[in-house]
Each structure stands twice: as C-alpha cells, then as structure tokens.
Amino acid sequence: MTKHNLKSNTVPAVVMVGPVALWLSFFVAIPLLYVLVMSFCSIDEHYNVIFKFTLVNYQRLFNPNYVQIYGQSILIAFLTTLICILLAYPFTMFISRTLSNKKTILYMLVIIPFWTNSLIRIYGWKTFLGSTGWLNTTLMHLHLIDKPLDLLYNRGTTVLGMVYCLFPFMVLPLYTVLEKLDQNLLEASSDLGAKGHTTFFKIVLPLSVSGIFSGSIMVFIPTLGYFFVSDILGGGNTDLIGNLIERQFQSGNNWSLGAALSIILILITLLLVKLYQKCGGDMDNLGV
C-alpha cells in the first residue's frame, strides 16, 4: 500500500518540481560553478578565457589597492546596516503600533518610492545635493552660504545612497516581528512595575532581534555589490567590490580576475548566512 502510494506520488512530484529544479540547476548552480572554474583559468593575449589552471587571479586579489577597497566595502556596508537599524527600528515600531486602518497606508508609503527605478532615484539625490543642485542653490539664495557646499563624491554620500536603496529591506522584517508583538506582554511588564526602558530591553528587543538579524543580512550583502550607487554618488572615490567586478566584466575584460573577485563576495555571503543560521535565523524570513 505504502509502496503503491510512493510510486503514484513520484510522477506528480517530478512533473511539478522538475521544471524549477532543472531551471535552478541550469541557471543558478551551473553558472556559479562555472565562475568558480573560471577563477582558476588563465587568459590569453586577446583577453579570452582559456582553460589552463592558474592561481594568478587569486594572487592578484592581494593587490594593496584591492585590499583597501575590500576594507572600504566592508566599512560602507557596516555603516549602511548600522544606520538602517538605527533609523528603521524606532520608525517601524511607531508605524506598527498605529491603528490598523492607518497602518496599511503608512506601510504602503514606505514601499511606494521603490516603484520608481532605483537608478533615477539615486540620480534624484545627485540633483538635490550637487554643487548647482537644489539644496545648494536654495541655501545660496537665502545667503546662508557663500559658495556651494561640497556634498557629493565622498563616502558619506555613498552611504546615504545605500541607506536610501536598502532601507525598506530593514523595515520589512522588522515590521513582521514588531507587528506580531503581543501588546499584553508590554502591559504585563508595566503592570509589574517595569519602566519603559526596562520593558524595551527585556521584552521588545529580545523578541524583535530576529527581525534585526534578517534585515541586516538583507542590507549588508547587497551593499557590497551595488556598484551604481558608488558610481553616481561616490564619483569613483568610494569603489566597492562590486565596482571592481563590474570593471573586469565590462571594460577591463579580464573575466578570470572578475570571477576570482566574485568568489570573495560568494564567500562573504556564505559566511554571513551561516552565521545568521547559527544565531537561529530562519531562511524563510529573507524572502521578504
């Protein structure tokens, strides 16, 4: 009987899950393995990848200029994540505790800006902050400043752009955990004499820490690859690992080196995801 059941279930299981399994194998697993292989390949004088084993790409990763950029990428990703947490936590707490009919609208207002293309929104920041931009022109008209402030093309503006792009990825998981937070617990805590900050640190924060973890993963990892943000707002002064990879695949044309650089990003991703799982993080919370 069970054997019969098993057999009769095999066909539908294969039919239903087969297409996705094939798709993911062919367009996710194989390409990533191919990148790994390519990172050990040489290139000929015409910059074609040839299948001859070499470690030269990995040696080139230790170029001091590159190492400086890895450090800068990690710093920018770290600052972006930290600012996102500090900015999003109180914000999400407030909107998740408003009345339910207003809550949906407040929540949608976080999402709506993201229906406009991210590139053009980043360019919007540039229009606003540039030396002939709107902020500087207004301040000069008001005679608050004599000459335009130099706001663009530094680490700060790159972080600003990253925070801007990734802010909702912090809000969404936080919203999910904070909305579920049982109000009775807070009331119980205050009934038992706990002050506001005690309730926060002993009850609210521990119960929402999983949201902070998921949000941090969703913010930190993409930051390393968002090359267009540092291109537009950093103006080439704040390169990320993403910029290095982009250059090798578009203009630099050394795909093997680009592949080796990508392996760094893959390793960082694996490391952080493992860490996340070790801290009890649920992978399904990363799906948004």
Added chain:
Amino acid sequence: MKRRNKIALAKISKIIYCSLVYLFLFLPIVVIVANSFNATTSKPYLTWKGFTFAWYGKLFQNTALLDSFRTTIIIAVISTILATCIGTIAAVGMYKYKFKGKNTIDALLYIPVVIPEIVLGISLLTLFTKVNIPRGILSLVIAHITFSVPYVIFNIRARLSGYDNSIEEASMDLGANRIKTFFNITLPVLAPGIAGGALLAFTLSIDDVIISYFTNGQTKTFPLKVMESIKSGVSPDVNALSTLILVGTTIIVVLSQSGIFSKNKTQKAIKN
C-alpha cells in the same frame, strides 16, 4: 498634568520622527517629479528654469526611450507569467510531496535571494557566452525568471502554511482527478499568494538594473537607458516617463491590493 504633557511630547516627537523618515524616502521622488516640469534646456539639466509641460510632449517623440520602456514591459510580462507558472506548481509540489533532493532545491532557491545581484549577473553572462545564448530579450527573460522564481515560491509557501490538505482529498474522493483538483481547488485557495508573488516578480523585473546590465547585449531596458544617460545628465523627458510610470504603478497596485483584500474578505466570509 506633568505626565500628560510628557505623553503629548512623546507623541509629537514620534510624529516628527516618522515625518522626517518619510521626507527622506520621498525627497528624490519629489525632485524627479519636479524636474520633469523643469524648463531648462541645457545639460546637465540641474538648475531650475521655470515650469513647463514641454518634456511630456518631447517624451512622445523620443522613440529610443519609448522603445526601451516597451522592451521593459515585454520582458516583465513574459518573465512574470513564466516565473509564476513554474513557481506555483513547484511551490505546491514541494509542499505536498516528500522526495530526495528537496533540501538541495531549497538551498538553490535561497541563492538568488541572498547572493549579491552582481554575482548572479556575471555568472549568467559567463553561461550565456559559453553556451551561445544570444544576448537580448531572450537572455533578459531567462535572467529575470531566475531571480524572480524564488520570490514567487516564497510568497505562495507563506500562503500554503495554513493550507488544509483535506479539501483536496475531499475533491478526489468526490471523483475529481489530480489536474481537475489542482485547477478547481488548489489554485483558487492560493490565488492571493500567487497574485502577490506575480506582482513582486513584475516589480523586480521592471526595476532591475544590475542583472540586466550584464545580460542585455545591445537591448536596452528603461533602467539601462537611464544608466546610459546618467553620464551626460538625465534629460527631463526621462523624469517625465518616470513620473508617468510612478503614477501608473501606484494606480495598478492600489487597485489590485484592494482587489486582493476584498477577495480575502469574501473567503473569510465564506469560512464563517
């Protein structure tokens, strides 16, 4: 009295704080919309020279820009439909059946979600080059399906966690076969999850910059057209198109959201 003042102060500071965050989120949008009415004609179109509707007229003469927008929509529609089909049956299959390799498929599903987009982009580029898939609409559709299928599956999976298997059994007991049961019972119950997943896939597709940037060949989607123009200064007709897209998506999503909500309500009403 003092306590009441304190509470009022806390409330006001909360409102101010949230308003500042919304200001931060909407500031570039305001700049984009305002600049679409900017009468300036000199590059890089940054200074305000007065109000005009002219760019909306010029937009409809800019065939390259309109073409890129059409390409974006074509790719988004095709990839959303395919990703939703493959994703839906896979989500149901993975929920209903136990089989070897399920964990592997799960792991593969998480990769496009967590890995930096640039890695997925260059890995697809190397594959397309290796197996000679021409770069263009086809490669873009493949790439977009690849990054949106996991989101479709996760959306439906969230819906399935409260799914009652017995209604399917009832349907089969009453003589319906698997396929009939799938279309008449499973699909309608999952409809909100499927719609949510499809909407997400569509949004991800029209907004995608990084993965398209590596897999497009000569084909230009709207975001790539924007990227191309950024170096010389984005001309306000791009802002005009962005403004129209924003208004359009807002209307569509508000309508579809209210549609989903009303469907939820009728289902709840039926259950009660």
